[in-house]
Amino acid sequence: MSNIFNASIGRKLLMSITGLFLILFLLVHLTINLFLLFGSDAYNQAAHFMATNPMIKIIEPTLAIGFLVHIIYATILTLQNQKARPEKYTARSAGNSSTWSSRNMYFLGFTVLIFLVIHLLDFYVKIKILHDESIKDVVVNGETMHDTYTLVQAKFEIWWFDLIYILGAIFLSLHLSHGFWSAFQTIGINNSHWMKRLKTIAIIYSLIIGVGFSIIPLYFLVF
Amino acid sequence: MDLTLKVWRQKDASSKGKFETYSISDVSKDSSFLEMLDVLNEQLIRENIEPIAFDHDCREGICGSCGLFINGRAHGPDYETTTCQLHMRKFKHGDTIVIEPWRAKAFPVIKDLMVDRSAFDKILQSGGFVSVNTGGVPDANAIPIPKEAADEAMDAATCIGCGACVATCKNASAMLFVSAKVSQLALLPQGKLEAQRRAKSMVAKMDELGFGNCSNTGACEVECPKGISIAHIARFNREFLKAKIND
Ligand code: HEM
Ligand code: FES
Numbered sequence: 001m002s003n004i005f006n007a008s009i010g011r012k013l014l015m016s017i018t019g020l021f022l023i024l025f026l027l028v029h030l031t032i033n034l035f036l037l038f039g040s041d042a043y044n045q046a047a048h049f050m051a052t053n054p055m056i057k058i059i060e061p062t063l064a065i066g067f068l069v070h071i072i073y074a075t076i077l078t079l080q081n082q083k084a085r086p087e088k089y090t091a092r093s094a095g096n097s098s099t100w101s102s103r104n105m106y107f108l109g110f111t112v113l114i115f116l117v118i119h120l121l122d123f124y125v126k127i128k129i130l131h132d133e134s135i136k137d138v139v140v141n142g143e144t145m146h147d148t149y150t151l152v153q154a155k156f157e158i159w160w161f162d163l164i165y166i167l168g169a170i171f172l173s174l175h176l177s178h179g180f181w182s183a184f185q186t187i188g189i190n191n192s193h194w195m196k197r198l199k200t201i202a203i204i205y206s207l208i209i210g211v212g213f214s215i216i217p218l219y220f221l222v223f
Numbered sequence: 224m225d226l227t228l229k230v231w232r233q234k235d236a237s238s239k240g241k242f243e244t245y246s247i248s249d250v251s252k253d254s255s256f257l258e259m260l261d262v263l264n265e266q267l268i269r270e271n272i273e274p275i276a277f278d279h280d281c282r283e284g285i286c287g288s289c290g291l292f293i294n295g296r297a298h299g300p301d302y303e304t305t306t307c308q309l310h311m312r313k314f315k316h317g318d319t320i321v322i323e324p325w326r327a328k329a330f331p332v333i334k335d336l337m338v339d340r341s342a343f344d345k346i347l348q349s350g351g352f353v354s355v356n357t358g359g360v361p362d363a364n365a366i367p368i369p370k371e372a373a374d375e376a377m378d379a380a381t382c383i384g385c386g387a388c389v390a391t392c393k394n395a396s397a398m399l400f401v402s403a404k405v406s407q408l409a410l411l412p413q414g415k416l417e418a419q420r421r422a423k424s425m426v427a428k429m430d431e432l433g434f435g436n437c438s439n440t441g442a443c444e445v446e447c448p449k450g451i452s453i454a455h456i457a458r459f460n461r462e463f464l465k466a467k468i469n470d
Contacts, residue, residue: 084433188457188464
């Protein structure tokens, strides 16, 4: 294993493993969020389950490390890639041979990062660190818990807030439309038969994430 | 047809280059791109201008010497075609054509449109060979090789080392070239024995020479004149990671 992470392919392995871990996390996160469409009791219970689950003590720091490693190596690789072509082409027609998303993964990742900061400040910091007074307790089925539903609802009634969330979902979805199958290619789990299948699954997955996360702000905007 | 050409001129590796604009008339649509440049060079010589330097050898699409970045694409607007096999019928009367050399840190310009591709040779020297003595030619079918493996190895072996993959990659990565060499050898019995050592030393070499990392955009396989698939890159990644885990 010596020096594996000094090699180009070793560094990409870190990107792909952390990326796949984040992909899994997004599915869990989306599932919980979709409870918002089923009313306050359903969502509060789901959120309460996530917050009090003993597993969360392990998952939370792992997630933070996963993001950090992904972002650090994204930056290292992107800087190296720019250095590999010091003199740029004058004429460049790249659209015929690759997708826009695949060429702009750092830009897309960066927009996701900005969104992530806004998102954490609005919910995670407010609920878990500041213990904001506006968050009331509710009793569901005899159990006392935070009324996070009301917090989310209040936020999502602001149209520009919804816009930020929908844009975040779109950029994330584009990042994953390439990232999903690219991660398998990097690990070496791909061949000429699976190439098409993985690219199709990537589109389906990124659509689920993009549409799934957009439905929620749209729901609060319309109803 | 009449054309305007914007050509990259650079005296030598250490000079700064710039574009020069030339007009050329009565180009036959049946001529190849390099023949068109030959005609232009004749014209330049008559005008006492130094002719444009560009690489070429076989002019039949098999040696990999030629390679120009034409209107923003490696080997120009056609698919699975080398610059020498590109025909002027792909252009229209009145077109302006921008011609640049391959641009990559690992491929420095020697002069005008010629680049130094010896970085590819250095990668091959680091592991792209079979060092065990394989003896004389064995009887046909004495060593069973599955047809799929033989076919894939042959597909990988069609690489002519032109460097279009590096030229077109947004990261100037050499992954398609190296993966083709790794696949070609790793799929066959003689090459299999050293597959892991080979993958490791070739990765170390390509990194050292300043090629970029692979972002899996897939542009290389689209612009490769031999249509070599990025499925070979997946195999290469697999071979390398296996080798490293066994270390
Ligand atoms: C939930 C968030 C994210 C997920 C699920 C995710 C997922 C992925 C996946 C699966 C890949 C493919 C890895 C590979 O090619 O092997 C990838 C690539 C990439 N990600 Fe992310 N990512 C996320 C956030 C970010 C952030 C915040 C950044 C950076 C600012 C970022 C930057 C990149 C870059 C630059 C690449 C391409 C690397 C290359 O060119 O090889 N990503 N991402
Ligand atoms: S000159 Fe040999 S491939 Fe073009």
